[in-house]
Structures are given as C-alpha cells and as structure tokens.
Amino acid sequence: MSKSPPTQEEVARHKQTNVMLSRVAGSLYWMSRYLERAENLARLMDVNLQILLDFGQVSEDILKEHWLPILRSTGDEDLFFELYEVADSESVMEFLTFRLENPNSLLSCISNARENGRQVRDQISSEMWEVLNDAYHYLKATDKENLWDGGASAFFDQIKCYSHLFQGITVSTFSRNEGFEFIQFGKYLERADKMTRLLDMKYHILLPKVTDVGGAVDAAQWQAVLRSASAVEPYRRFYVADILFAKVIEFLIFEDTFPRSLMFCLEQMDDFAHLIADTPAGEYRSDGERRFGKFLNNLHFTTAKDIINRGLHEFLTEVQIEISAFGGHLYDTFMYHPPVDMQAEIRFHQQQEQQQQHRR
C-alpha cells in the first residue's frame, strides 16, 4: 500500500513541529544529564556501602580513607567540609543523597532533571514526565532515617530503576527528532565524564601500597569499580578471567560493545553531535567538531598499555578536558542564546515607534 503524498499544509505543519527552541534543547540536554548523573551516583553509593560491609569492624580512619576519594571524585570535597566535620558513612550519604546545598546530591540531580522536564513538558511524553515526577516524589518522601531503616540498597536500586525506566520510555515514546539527539548527547556526555571520574577514584584511593598490587584487596577494589559501572558481568563474559588492573582499564575505556565504556560513550557523543549539527558522518565543519574528531581519532590508536605508561590519572584528566570542551561547544552553538539586553531592546523599539509616528 502506498502512502499518499503529504499535503502542502502537512509539510508546513511538519516544518513547524520540527522547530526547536534553543531553550528547549538546553532543557532536554540538562534533564537527561542530571538523570544520568543521579543514576551514576546511586550506583556509586550502593556499591561503596556494600564494600564497607566486607571490611567488618571499621575505624574512623578507615571510613575516612574510604569516603574521601569518593567525595573527591564528585568534585565536592570542599563543600562537604563546609557542612560536616567528619566523613563517615552517614554524613557522606546524607551529603550525597539529600543535601540540597550540594548541587550534585541525588535530590538536587533529580529535582533539576524534573525541573528541566517541567520546563519542556509540552515536548516530552507524559510517560517520561511521570517517571521524573515519580522519582522526585519518591526521594522527597524518603529521609535519612527512612533510608537506613528501609534498606539503602533497595532505595538506590529504585533510583537506578527510575533512570532506566526513563531512558527506556524515551526510546519507545519520543520521536526521533532533534530533541532526541539532545537527550542522547546529554546522557552520553554525562556517562563518559562519570566513567573518567570513576576510574580516577581508584587512583585517588585506592592507590594501593606497592605490595598490594595484584593482591586480594586490589582485586576487590577493581571489582568495586566494575560494579560501579554495572560492568562486572559483561567483563567476566568478555574475558572469562580474573579481575586484573590492565584488563579492567582496557574494558572500561576501550570496549566499544559495552554501552558504558568510555569509547562507546565518546563515539555516541560524536554521532549525535553530527546529527545535531547536520554534518555528514566523517566530516568536521567547525573548530569544536574538528578538535573532538581529532581527539577521538587519536584514541583509536592508543592502547591500555600506552595509558598505563603515561599515567592513568593524566590520561583521564585530558579526557575530561576534551569532553567538557566539546559539550561547551555544542551548548554555545545550539542551546545558548546570549540573554537579550532588555533596556537596549526597549530603547530600540521606542525609537522605532517614534520614527513611525513622525512619518504618519
């Protein structure tokens, strides 16, 4: 059965519905980023709470040693010590989960995701909105006591679940238009950035004593890193091997069949950026695109061994800079419009009005 050709009106209507406000693009992008951030945070906390259970009785020092790198990896260590004196499980959990003063706490992330969703409610599907809304009300209805009594693990699972549900619903209810591209770009950018921070955590902490490398503690820690990236099972299936430092790095950075690996995320960013900019695959038309393309290309010729030789931390820092530069480029090009200078606009239009009257 052949489709009848669209009428002129339909074509015009189609053009209209495919117009996207820059503000809307920005909101979709941030909505998606914040939700992805929340998911990563939930996983990170869940895993670390469970690791602590393996330690048995722990001293204050061990707790501090355990939580500090995690705080550092989120980039909010200074803020934490403005609000708290000691970094123990409870204070860190509260800070990362409920504190609104922390712009990257779970509650802040989910609130921001929802607020961005609310600003574009006319654009997203009802189902997407309802998940954001549900997640927000779920978090609001939980407090610190509740969390400890009711089982933190179930709580964090639920948060991850909301994020998965949201992304799944997006794939099955959101038209494959420009808006979708901004949502995906935001998701993969956030995921790539979080992957670098997760790997870097191991550098901060977990940097074991030389004698421990390859030992049981080291393996447990690398396993925690894998679990924080939902990667234990895929890793095992891929290597059918013990958890080894070099292999974990190779998997989490280069394995482009695994949807949370750095390479996978960076490739997706590149793809969606091409769609957004309407640039054919393989071509690079602006400085921002060229810079990212070059970086990605270089990465294809880099091995895990190169990275280890050069220093994992140094490598990750460079990746973070590239991700942030590329995100900024896309934001400036498509999502941001410099705010209007209201007073200048008002003067301009008043003058125009006077000239009109003069002519009349």
Add this chain to the structure above:
Amino acid sequence: MLFDNYQPENFFDEMFTADGTIRPHYRSVAAAFNDVDANEFRNKQTAVEASFMRGGVTFTVYSDSQGTERIFPFDCVPRVISAEEWEIVEKGLIQRLTALNLFLHDIYHDQKIIKDRVIPPQYVLSAKHFRREFMHFEVPKDIYVHICGSDLIRDRNGQYMVLEDNLRCPSGASYMLENRAALKRTFPELFKASGVHSVSNYPAELLKVMQYCAPANFRANDAPNCVLLTPGVFNSAYFEHAFLARQMGIPIVEGRDLVVRDFKVYMRTTAGLVKVDVIYRRIDDDFLDPSVFRADSLLGVPGLVNAYRAGNVSLANSIGTGVADDKVVYYFVPHMIKYYLGEDPILPNVDTFLASEPADCSHILANLDKLVVKSANEAGGYGMLMGPWASKAEIEEFRKLIEDNPRNFIAQDPISLSRHPTWTEEYGFEGRHIDLRPYILYGEKIVVTPGGLTRVALKKGSLVVNSSQGGGSKDTWVLRDSVPE
C-alpha cells in the same frame, strides 16, 4: 446507599428536587453510584488524587518556601447538565460573546454606544484596561476575544445567571480536560449509560481559532506558526500552559525566546530565528511589551506591540479586551445585547449596584453587611467583601475604600448558589455550592465546548469557589440527548 441521608435543605440542588426526588438527568449517575459503598468510594477518591499528583496536575503554593505542590481538589461526583438546559446556556453564551465583541470593536472605533448614551462615557474611558493606544486599530478578522470563560451560577430557582466575564486570560480549560480523563479512569462504568458529550476537542478547536486569525498578509498556502506565550514555570497556571501547548502541538515560549526585528516576531531556535505568526498569550497586557506598557516587566517581548500594529503577528486575545470584563462595564452587558443585537439577553446578569452612581452608592454604604462588594478588576476571589460573613473591621475598611474610589466598586445581593452532592470525609455526601466556567472560542464561528469547569466551594456553607481560596472542582457533563421525565 450513598445518597440515603442526603439533604437538599433549602437550596436549589442540581441533583435532587426539593422533595428529595432525583432529577431525571441524574438518574443514571445515581444508579451507578448506588452500587458503590463508602469504602470503595473513598479508595477511588484517593486513587484519583494520587494520579493527579503523579501526573503533576498541580499548582505551586507560592507562600511556601519548600515549593509545595498541591493538586486542585477533585470531587468524583460529576455535575450533569441536561441537553435542554445546555441549549439555553450555549445560545446565551454565543449571544453574549457576540455582543461583547461588537462592543469592543465599537469603543475602539466610533464609540456609538457612548454617543447614543447607552453607557456613560466615563465608565469606558476610565476603565483600567481600556487601551487608548489601540483606538482605530483593525484586529484580524474583527475578533477581539478569541477565548472567553464566563462564570455562570444558578440561583434559588435554578435560573442560570452570568456572574462575570473573563476576557483576558481565562484559565482552567486544562482542568476541564484532566477532570474528564480522571473520572473516566476512576468510574468508567458511569459513562456507559449516560451519553455524555466529549470535551476533548477543545485543544483542536483552539488551534483552529489561532490559525483562522493569522495575520491578513499571511500567505494562504502556509500553515501559520502558532505559539503559546507563558510567563514561565513559576506562574501558578504553568501546568495549564504546557498542557494546552502539548495538546495543540505548538511550542510554548517565554518572552526571552522571542525577539522582534523589522516589526516581525521571531523565536530563537536551534536553527536560528524562525518567524512567529500567531501568539496565544497567557500574559496580561501590562506585561506584554515593556517598551510600551510596564518597562519593569521582564516577562514580555520588547517591540511586540509594534509588530502587532504592523499586522505581522496576531494575538489571542487581542490587546485591550480587559475593558469589557471590568465589573462596572459588566453591569451594562445586557444593555449591549439589546443595543447591538436588538435581542433580550438569554442569560441575565446578577442584580448589581454601581458605587459610582450616587443613589446606588448610598444603598451600598447603608447595606454593607448584607451585600457582596467586589472591586472592578480583581480576580481569583481577591478584593471582595462578603458582607453577611464579614467582621466589623472588614466592613469599615471597605467603606473607606468605596468612599475613596467609588468607580472601582460594585455590589451584588448574595446569591444563594446552587448546590451539588459532594463527597466529604466526615459526613459522606453533602451539598456544596458550585459555579460553572464554560469555555467559548471565537474563530470562524463561535463554539462553546459542551462542558466546562465546575468549581466547588469545599468548605461547608462557603460561597467562594476559587482554587486560591479552598475551592475544588468536578467533571462537568453535558448530556447528548434529552431524558424523559
């Protein structure tokens, strides 16, 4: 049975006659509810509230720093309007909106109604929302008010009356649609036997109206670019703005998304500037264009008025329509109907006294404890004195206000609004006062959506139905066919 202990008391009850018989057009609803027990009803009521919360069908409580969100309380018993009653209401509303549009055209052009001394000139020219700047301006298709929500009440005898007209940015249409959806989810069996008109066409009709009033110089073969202009997410009606925009499939924009160049309006998109042709604005005149009206407003778009004047963009509703919902001008609407259409009003006004008429004024001042006093341009239940329920201090405060500025006040006898069975946690079903806001759209022709927003004063004895003052709402049914007696 749920309605067994129900007392209509000494009021006009929508569902029951004075002797307690169920009115014919409520029979099927009553029968369906009779199969429901109190527990089940309570559960359904809770479920419907949860679904509103989940869907974010809420408004934000401004005074609360936590940004608390509340749902607009919803009562599951629908208000039913018979086919015969609706026919009268519909005709009356079409007649009224026709006259109001003729009035707006007249006072912004020749002002015949003033010259013929039907309305004293000072009332029009001193109206707060009269826009002198728009004298002799030709609005597209001669339509000033595209979206109107007139509030109707029924008195002790069941007579429908117009309480006020909302000709600026009437809100609530989204609740009309959400209430219907909620009731369908909760009590699907109610609908089967009843034959209820659907209201779901409202957004499509609204879009048609917008497209119809596209600028005159618009190329006939293109679909005009329509947008909905909102003050933003912090506005208490933002839910409605987003809801309607989504239903119509048009962009919702804020002032900062628009820019005016060469007397044309553009929106700032990922593909650069795109021209806008029709704006359904949910911002009042005062805030629409800071280069013309209030310069301190950050909500509007500088240059918008110039673009409108140049005929490059259409606005729904037009600028300056508020003059016709001034409560002093309201007094004269029946005269307008007579003057422009040569017809008697189908829906009467509520008897009204004008404080600016000396004789009326002394009557008002002498009877402040018996009257309802309203300021001419307030909405949402603000700026009101409910005389019989007011304290001495409140009465004296209003006395002073009226003496200082009589132009700004009217007074009405308190109307005993009709009541409707409404669920209460303490007593089961009890009568609560209600009103009705139907939605009237004016495009190629005038269309009244068969239904509307029924608001309920949830507090026992209260006559105030505004959501900001503790009101709730109900689904409103208009029956397709007449029901035998």
